[in-house]
Amino acid sequence: MAARPEGTPVWTDAMFTDVEGAKTFYGDVLGWTFGESSTEFGNYTQAYKNGKAVAAVVPPMPGQDGEPQSAWCLYFSSPDVSATAEKIRGAGGTVLMEPMQVGEFGSMCIAREPSGAVFGVWQPGTHEGFELEGESGSxxxxxxxxxxxxxxxxxxxxxxxxxxxxxxxxxxxxxxxxxxxxxxxxxxxxxxxxxxxxxxxxxxxxxxxxxxxxxxxxxxxxxxxxxxxxxxxxxxxxxxxxxxxxxxxxxxxxxxxxxxxxxx
CATH class of the missing domain: 3.10.180.10 (2,3-Dihydroxybiphenyl 1,2-Dioxygenase, domain 1)
Known part of the structure; x- marks a missing residue:
């Protein structure tokens, strides 16, 4: 798959206190199936439609204070997540999670734009993003x-x-x-x-x-x-x-x- 242009939405995931409940809900509503959770990466669990990766669900990070608010996070493609983080700061945004490597899968950061919307940035490695788009369940x-x-x-x-x-x-x-x-x-x-x-x-x-x-x-x-x-x-x-x-x-x-x- 060719690299998507910078700024293209490439992935989405959400944090759930009840991951099994989320899997039941989205499995029924959107027809998703789920892979094995990745214990190395906080039990991150990918969702699939027709065998193709479309999203992911994950439990709260250990030690996270309070009851986290479940929300879908959209990630935009970047060829250099650190450079994008600097552009975010320069444009008045806030970097909430500094750029970090996620194994061989890629690199990411989480940010908030000046009016308050939170989003992610993804620099693809072996995980290039959506494997299915624009079709039912994706x-x-x-x-x-x-x-x-x-x-x-x-x-x-x-x-x-x-x-x-x-x-x-x-x-x-x-x-x-x-x-x-x-x-x-x-x-x-x-x-x-x-x-x-x-x-x-x-x-x-x-x-x-x-x-x-x-x-x-x-x-x-x-x-x-x-x-x-x-x-x-x-x-x-x-x-x-x-x-x-x-x-x-x-x-x-x-x-x-x-x-x-x-x-x-």
Whole structure:
């Protein structure tokens, strides 16, 4: 697999106090199976769809204080994670976990952009990232949800060299970042509908065959529907909180309706 351009989303994982519960939930909702946990790397456990790596789940690190908040973390590709960490600092971001080597798999760091969204950076080694994308049960899209769009826009463009366009829609402030021809990330402004205690975050979308059935499966396993299901020009989608509080979205990309709004 050719190396993905810098700034391309390449991986996602989440920390769960109840890893077995997370495996049951996502196995049912997204059809994932799971590999053996890697004791050498904190019982990191990869998820697979049709035998291809799509995500991972991991328990809290030993000695971590308090009850950690479960959340999906999106990782962006970098040819040099240390250099990217310096660019993050220079653009006003905060490096929460310094660059570190993860065996032969690659190198990583965790950071927070100026408006508050946490993300990861991944410099691939033998683990190059998603083995399946855009198909049922795999990563398909992500959006930065923020109350301070100017800060987020400037940051991501500065660090990863994104170009961006604004959607021509009077009802919402939505921007799409790209690395040339292909869009790689969206940005949505958080409205008063979001409780004030909810910080900026990056919402990861997973493709499903049927959005409504995925929501029903999530609710059956004590997940909670936050928004939708509803149709959009990009497909029928819904936002969900899993039983441990991790937010994600599902979208049936086969149900695309109408024309995609123009970007300016």
């Amino acid at each position: 990563y398909v899209w992500a959006e930065v949800f923020t109350r301070e769009p100017a800060k987020a826009d400037d940051f991501f463009s500065s660090v990863f060299g994104y170009r961006s366009k604004t959607m021509q829609d009077g009802e919402m402030d939505y921007r799409v970042f790209d690395l040339g021809a292909d869009p790689v990330l969206g940005r949505m402004v958080m409205t008063e509908e979001f409780p004030p205690e909810v910080p900026s975050y990056i919402q990861v979308y997973f493709a499903v065959d049927n959005c409504d059935k995925a929501v029903e499966a999530a609710e059956r396993l004590d997940g909670r529907k936050v928004f939708g299901p509803m149709d959009s020009p990009f497909g029928r989608f819904a936002a969900i909180l899993d039983p441990q509080g991790a937010a994600f979205a599902v979208i049936d990309v086969k149900t695309t309706v109408g024309e995609v709004p123009e970007m300016v």
